[in-house]
Amino acid sequence: MRLELRVNGEIRSAEGLWSGESLLYVLRERLGLMGAKNACEQGECGSCSVLLDGELVCACLVPALQAQGREVLTVEGLAPQGLHPIQEAFLAAGAVQCGFCTPGLVMAAYDLLRRHPRPSEADVREALAGNLCRCTGYTKVVSAVLAAAEGAVP
Amino acid sequence: MEFWQPQSLTEALEIREQGAEPVAGGTDLMVDLNFDRRRPKALLDLSQLPELREWDRVDGWLRLGAALTYTRAIAELGGLLPGLVLASRTVGSPQIRNRGTLGGNLATASPAGDALPPLMAAGAEVELVSRRGTRRLPLPAFLLGPKRSALADDELVAAVWVPPARGPQQFAKVGPRNAMVIAVCSLALDLDPERRRVGCAIGSVGPTVLRATEAERFLEGTLEESDWAALPAAAQGRFGELVAAAARPIDDLRGSAAYRRHALSVLARRCLAWAWTDGSWA
Ligand SMILES: Cc1cc2nc3c(=O)[nH]c(=O)nc-3n(C[C@H](O)[C@H](O)[C@H](O)COP(=O)(O)OP(=O)(O)OC[C@H]3O[C@@H](n4cnc5c(N)ncnc54)[C@H](O)[C@@H]3O)c2cc1C
Numbered sequence: 001m002r003l004e005l006r007v008n009g010e011i012r013s014a015e016g017l018w019s020g021e022s023l024l025y026v027l028r029e030r031l032g033l034m035g036a037k038n039a040c041e042q043g044e045c046g047s048c049s050v051l052l053d054g055e056l057v058c059a060c061l062v063p064a065l066q067a068q069g070r071e072v073l074t075v076e077g078l079a080p081q082g083l084h085p086i087q088e089a090f091l092a093a094g095a096v097q098c099g100f101c102t103p104g105l106v107m108a109a110y111d112l113l114r115r116h117p118r119p120s121e122a123d124v125r126e127a128l129a130g131n132l133c134r135c136t137g138y139t140k141v142v143s144a145v146l147a148a149a150e151g152a153v154p
Numbered sequence: 155m156e157f158w159q160p161q162s163l164t165e166a167l168e169i170r171e172q173g174a175e176p177v178a179g180g181t182d183l184m185v186d187l188n189f190d191r192r193r194p195k196a197l198l199d200l201s202q203l204p205e206l207r208e209w210d211r212v213d214g215w216l217r218l219g220a221a222l223t224y225t226r227a228i229a230e231l232g233g234l235l236p237g238l239v240l241a242s243r244t245v246g247s248p249q250i251r252n253r254g255t256l257g258g259n260l261a262t263a264s265p266a267g268d269a270l271p272p273l274m275a276a277g278a279e280v281e282l283v284s285r286r287g288t289r290r291l292p293l294p295a296f297l298l299g300p301k302r303s304a305l306a307d308d309e310l311v312a313a314v315w316v317p318p319a320r321g322p323q324q325f326a327k328v329g330p331r332n333a334m335v336i337a338v339c340s341l342a343l344d345l346d347p348e349r350r351r352v353g354c355a356i357g358s359v360g361p362t363v364l365r366a367t368e369a370e371r372f373l374e375g376t377l378e379e380s381d382w383a384a385l386p387a388a389a390q391g392r393f394g395e396l397v398a399a400a401a402r403p404i405d406d407l408r409g410s411a412a413y414r415r416h417a418l419s420v421l422a423r424r425c426l427a428w429a430w431t432d433g434s435w436a
Pocket of ligand 1: 042181200244250255257260268305311336
């Protein structure tokens with residue numbers, strides 16, 4: 001089966017899809033976008049988080065063919081050049097260790113700040129509840145998101 | 155395997171009759187596909203059907219389309235169904251709430267489905283549709299066992315009908331974290347002070363979500379006698395005991411049967427106290 005969708009502003013297509021194939025598989029294996037990570041494949045870890053028509057989703061749980069004709073934003077598309085201020089804030093705060101969860105966390109933070117530019121710490125923690133990080137203990141991740149919200153990024 | 159993406163309910167029902175497996179948000183089904191636990195011969199995508207996404211007031215009821223997501227329920231139903239909204243807020247994570255639907259929760263029919271206790275406590279009915287016609291089942295008649303429902307092979311869940319709240323509603327759930335947990339046990343309470351009606355349903359403590367009917371009748375009696383000024387402590391304790399007695403829990407990874415019964419009685423007392431002091435209905 002054939003899929004055509006818009007990814008990071010560009011029309012992309014893929015052929016020969018299996019019906020139960022996930023959007024994550026298409027992004028990584030067919031379109032070569034490795035930003036969204038493949039880990040749990042059951043929606044628990046959030047490392048494959050992307051926006052589908054502006055909604056934060058786990059790409060591993062979206063049947064790719066449901067994205068037919070729709071718009072996907074992945075971490076690769078966040079900043080046309082260089083880094084997005086949220087990514088800068090992650091670097092500045094030391095919120096990245098092994099980096100595996102980072103793209104998903106950045107997408108979840110981006111989704112939060114678009115809807116809620118001045119979140120409280122509790123809002124940040126609630127918004128990131130679906131993204132697991134096994135290195136940082138989250139403290140610096142939360143600080144990074146709060147710093148990005150205040151525009152306090154060097 | 156085929157992937158059908160019908161644009162109307164009529165078309166969807168024709169495809170369903172051929173034995174295709176519906177997919178709405180995919181948050182239950184895709185896990186099974188990713189882990190090779192299910193291989194349906196065809197998928198029927200419900201995400202393009204406007205009929206399933208709407209909610210409306212009809213004949214004094216709320217008719218919630220099966221494809222309503224938790225995120226939308228939270229944003230749109232706050233004043234109308236506070237119990238369902240509280241429960242929706244506890245589902246998974248933002249990613250899961252953006253995609254997961256009420257219809258998917260109903261069709262999965264897990265005893266831990268978080269939308270089910272508030273719907274049952276409020277007296278909800280499930281609307282099922284096929285090419286043969288439409289039928290409406292009270293939720294307890296729809297839920298037959300763990301992950302078993304009355305949904306026939308050619309049917310779709312079209313909607314769930316719920317009376318809007320006529321008094322305080324509460325929901326509480328026990329789990330090791332404040333997000334992303336399958337309930338160890340859960341409880342929903344629905345009070346209708348004017349009609350002296352009480353609904354109480356419990357989750358994750360039996361083969362299906364269950365109604366705690368004796369606890370309901372007891373509390374209706376208390377409503378009859380009390381002036382609502384103060385909730386008698388003895389009544390609270392008795393309510394907790396009766397709720398725990400309605401449970402049919404098992405020991406599993408998430409908790410022992412004894413723990414579940416105990417935690418449930420605590421949830422019952424707490425929800426009752428919250429509901430009683432909730433001034434919004436008075
Ligand atoms: C990480 C994670 C966390 C979760 N946390 C929770 C939680 O806290 N609480 C909770 O209750 N659940 C939770 N779930 C389970 C799931 O999100 C819910 O059950 C959700 O409501 C399923 O809806 P869906 O639209 O995604 O279902 P789908 O996966 O699309 O479908 C589920 C099943 O229902 C059938 N179906 C769907 N819609 C219809 C319809 N209209 N008519 C007939 N059949 C239909 C499908 O064929 C399939 O068998 C979680 C899941 C994940 C992956």
